[in-house]
Amino acid sequence: MISAIANGGQMNFRVFEGRFTADVFIDFLTRLIKTHPERKIYLVVDNHSTHHTKKVKAWLARHGRAERLELVFLQPTGPRPPPRARDAARAAHGGSCCPR
Numbered sequence: 851m852i853s854a855i856a857n858g859g860q861m862n863f864r865v866f867e868g869r870f871t872a873d874v875f876i877d878f879l880t881r882l883i884k885t886h887p888e889r890k891i892y893l894v895v896d897n898h899s900t901h902h903t904k905k906v907k908a909w910l911a912r913h914g915r916a917e918r919l920e921l922v923f924l925q926p927t928g929p930r931p932p933p934r935a936r937d938a939a940r941a942a943h944g945g946s947c948c949p950r
Contacts, residue, residue: 854893876906
């Protein structure tokens with residue numbers, strides 16, 4: 851399932867079988883734009899490889915959706931430090947570092 855929630859609480863979703871592919875994502879984006887034609891959509895997405903495919907980028911460019919749809923990517927996360935390193939960092943910073 852892929853979903854999006856608007857500021858006002860409206861939910862859009864699409865259930866699919868199999869892998870999450872560029873075609874599935876493009877279909878979801880198309881439906882999202884048709885559902886909300888009156889405003890620009892800022893869609894926050896993670897860094898799943900499907901979001902970065904050439905096919906998705908080409909679809910966004912071809913359909914001139916820059917004024918209608920903008921993908922906002924979350925910052926990639928790195929690996930968490932090992933427990934001992936986290937404990938040492940917490941001790942060094944008065945407990946204000948590295949959430950559990």
